[in-house]
Amino acid sequence: KKTFDRTFSTGMRTTTADSVKYNTVRTEEESGNNDSIFSRIWNTLGSLVLIVLLAYGMSSFITNYCIWHTQVDGISMEPALENGDRLIIDKMSYHFRDPERFEIVVFPQKIGVYYVKRIIGLPGETVQIKEGKIYINDVMLVENYGKEAMDEDDTMELPVTLGTDEYFVLGDNRNHSVDSREPSVGTVSKNYIVGRAWIIMAPKDRMHIFE
Numbered sequence: 001k002k003t004f005d006r007t008f009s010t011g012m013r014t015t016t017a018d019s020v021k022y023n024t025v026r027t028e029e030e031s032g033n034n035d036s037i038f039s040r041i042w043n044t045l046g047s048l049v050l051i052v053l054l055a056y057g058m059s060s061f062i063t064n065y066c067i068w069h070t071q072v073d074g075i076s077m078e079p080a081l082e083n084g085d086r087l088i089i090d091k092m093s094y095h096f097r098d099p100e101r102f103e104i105v106v107f108p109q110k111i112g113v114y115y116v117k118r119i120i121g122l123p124g125e126t127v128q129i130k131e132g133k134i135y136i137n138d139v140m141l142v143e144n145y146g147k148e149a150m151d152e153d154d155t156m157e158l159p160v161t162l163g164t165d166e167y168f169v170l171g172d173n174r175n176h177s178v179d180s181r182e183p184s185v186g187t188v189s190k191n192y193i194v195g196r197a198w199i200i201m202a203p204k205d206r207m208h209i210f211e
Contacts, residue, residue: 068088076173077117077173090195090196090197101120103197107169107192115185118145118169126138127156127180129150
């Protein structure tokens with residue numbers, strides 16, 4: 001419209017010239033419409049790619065630093081955790097504080113295999129198990145997490161003194177658990193602890209939040 005108005009105001013009288021100018025304007029509008037369509041498509045694709053990247057980034061951040069969903073496989077933590085329980089692991093807390101006694105933690109044992117056990121001994125403490133009883137620095141530990149009394153075969157004749165970043169862990173089902181009593185597991189360094197058990201999400205009748 002602007003081009004046509006300018007043509008009229010300058011006094012150009014030929015219909016042909018006016019038509020040329022008008023056709024030129026029309027062609028530009030059509031071109032502009034095509035450009036506009038491609039621009040909208042490009043912007044839409046760009047927005048979708050950005051959304052996907054943001055979603056992937058947020059998902060990776062949450063998985064690596066915040067929470068992790070897993071499923072319990074085995075009976076070593078009965079009755080607190082049962083085979084098949086779907087568990088949410090809190091991976092955030094230990095970035096701000098140290099693990100505490102009696103918390104249930106997850107740590108890698110080998111590639112693709114993670115153990116879930118309860119913390120019994122803390123860094124710097126000396127742990128010993130005699131006649132089915134746990135002793136911390138020669139004082140018997142008062143706790144009731146064990147499913148049953150430990151067999152004498154599972155006792156530790158020699159005390160274990162933990163390093164400055166080491167933890168002693170046991171399964172609650174202590175007669176059916178591979179844990180810090182076994183040389184294949186031993187003590188667990190804080191750097192290897194992935195996080196702590198936070199929520200049992202399923203099955204519904206077992207939903208529970210660990211403090």
